[in-house]
Amino acid sequence: MSQTRYTKDHEYIRVDGDVGIVGITDFAQKQLGDVVFVELPQVGKSVAKGAEAAVVESVKAASEVYAPVAGEIIAVNGDIEGHPGLVNEDPSGKGWFLKLRIADASELSDLMDEAAYTAFVSACS
């Protein structure tokens, strides 16, 4: 069974076993506006929790995508390099950024669940 967790920086991680799919939330893509460029990490690289894992740029500004938990990058979504607009159109589906092999599953408990994130976002807007 997969479960989705959220950061205060509006990344999500959809966890299935020891693998997590990371992207930015619908709230985040709306805040960014039209995404025109993404920079993805090297597969095989290890990232610490909270470290910069990718970059997403809208017309107006560049933003970092942070790793929600520590792990090794095992895949990146090359489709969003050619079609950055997928991040706006389908942030939780075709607009995913990267897959992580989670180093320490206990770090997930620091993140928000769906209900907590929904409450967090309504406080942001």
Place this chain on the structure above:
Amino acid sequence: MADASENAPLAVTPLNALHRASGARMVPFAGYDMPVQYPDGILTEHLHTRTQAGLFDVSHMGQAFLSGANVIARFETLVPGDLAALAQGRIRYTQLLNEEGGILDDMMVTRLADDRLFLVVNAACKHQDFAHIARALSDLTLDILDTRALLALQGPQAATVLGALLPGVEDMPFMSAKNIMHAGVELYVSRSGYTGEDGYEISVPDARAEAFAKTLLVDERVKLIGLGARDSLRLEAGLCLYGHDIDTTTTPIEGDLIWSISKRRRAEGGFPGAAHVQKHIAEGAPRKRVGLALDGKAPAREGADIADSAGAIIGRVTSGGFAPSLQKPIAMGYVDAAHAAPGTELNLMVRGKPLLAHVVAFPFVPTRYYRGK
């Protein structure tokens, strides 16, 4: 971007309610609560302006009349623009300069009569500009128009749209102005703008601004456009954003604005910092604002260092981003004179990595100003 203190309450324009009702995302800008984008988003708004007509609220900008005996010669003591050569009803782009030839602000000046000018200045600078002008030219009368809104209608359909409402505006040449009565109020219409497109700026009394905007928006070719697309449009047109691409540390020659200074004024001087500006003209400025076309897809933003092919830092990006009309990143910035020639290969340093770019001539996207039939 915003210069006002964070604690000061934001000013609003007469179109604030219209922006909110239209779903705008509002941001603080130069002390005003302004729309950065509407629900369509910056890319769509940008391309709409390039293909149809965009309506911009630029009421935060400063408008004023400057009048009195010898206003033309007197105002020339503050700016390098040739106002004596300006015909009545014509507009000049020029800059207020400091004693070092640095730019205090850039502005549009309309010659309304031999004893009367109309000034439009940047929002973030307007209070300082008007104080500076009033202090320096105390023999003249400065009337600050703080109860008039300013709308810009820009794009290839602008003339047809506005012409249906205000007959005769289609024939106005680029950089000309006239006053037109409409629905009982006087509009100051100029054929000018900040997008590289044909278009108009229309000064309208506050009380009539929303009604006038709504009248324009009835035409389905017209859409509201926010500050985000205004910025990407002016960048493609190679136009400077004050406080970013030009400021008190840059002369008009460094800023690649020599075209805005006539032969007579270059020779005669008679404006603040003339000696510095004339030295830059005679000997060449040590650095110059240039256009930068990036070879890859990653944008370079304001503040990125510019390196030569050997890796030495020779300049800095002052504006940069994604160009929606070109579907690629572009930038402008200052580089050493030795690296300013079109075609020069440079690297823009982003997140520690060099992005390959080439110096290109302005504008990035051809301008489509109306020069008359």
